[in-house]
Amino acid sequence: MLISLKNLFEKEKSREEKEVSWDIRTFDTGMGSYPVAEASDIKVELEHTGKKNLQVKLQTTCMIQIPCDRCLRDVDVPFAISIEKRISKKNPEKKEDFEDTQYIVDDCLDVDKIIRDELLLTWPAKILCKEDCKGLCSVCGHDLNAGDCGCDREVKDPRMAAIQDIFKNADQ
Ligand SMILES: [Zn+2]
Ligand SMILES: [Zn+2]
Known part of the structure; x- marks a missing residue:
């Protein structure tokens, strides 16, 4: 979703409020792709x-639907995004930018990019x-949540048991 900043940029101190809907249907973390099950409108104040x-x-x-790390069942994970930040249009004459300039392209605000970056920042580790x-x-x-299957999961080989312990500890 891009919001045009043309009118806003014409006059200093001008303000705009908008409600736009989500364009993101699946969210890609680089590690996987996850469906957005539900989303409220995006309230933007500029x-x-x-x-x-x-x-x-x-x-x-x-x-967002993310599979459980252990049983792979889909879990609906809620995200609440509330951001307040300064964003500037990139000025080639400025050597250093103290504000974010990556979100404005051709006088449009890239709302999806702001949301994607925020989701990545708050993405749960587990x-x-x-x-x-x-x-x-x-x-x-x-x-195994549905009951035991009767398999023998004990590892007899001591070298394998050591590896299994490492995995167990890493899981905690
Ligand atoms: Zn599970
Ligand atoms: Zn089994």
Whole structure:
């Protein structure tokens, strides 16, 4: 979603409020691609503080489906985004930019990019469908939350057992 800043940039101190809908249907983290199950409108407040500098307030919520790290079942993970930041149009004469300039392209504000960057920043390190999810059987792939499958998952070889311990510890 791009918001045109043409009118806003014509006059200093002008303000605009907008509600726009989500364009992002799937969110790509670079590690995987996840469907956006639900999203509220995006509330955007813009103020042209002068010289093509913007004060931007953006608020929205969404629900993204991410598989549980242990059993791979989809979990609806809620995100609440509330951002307030200064964004400037890139000025080639300025050596250093103290404000974000990557979000304005051709006098349009790239709302999707702001949201994507924020989602990446707040992306949870771990997703579990429930705190004590038992995961999948390492032998047959059965969902152990639905009961035991009777497989023998004990590793007899001591060298393999050591590796299994490493994985167990890494999981905690
Ligand atoms: Zn799970
Ligand atoms: Zn099994």
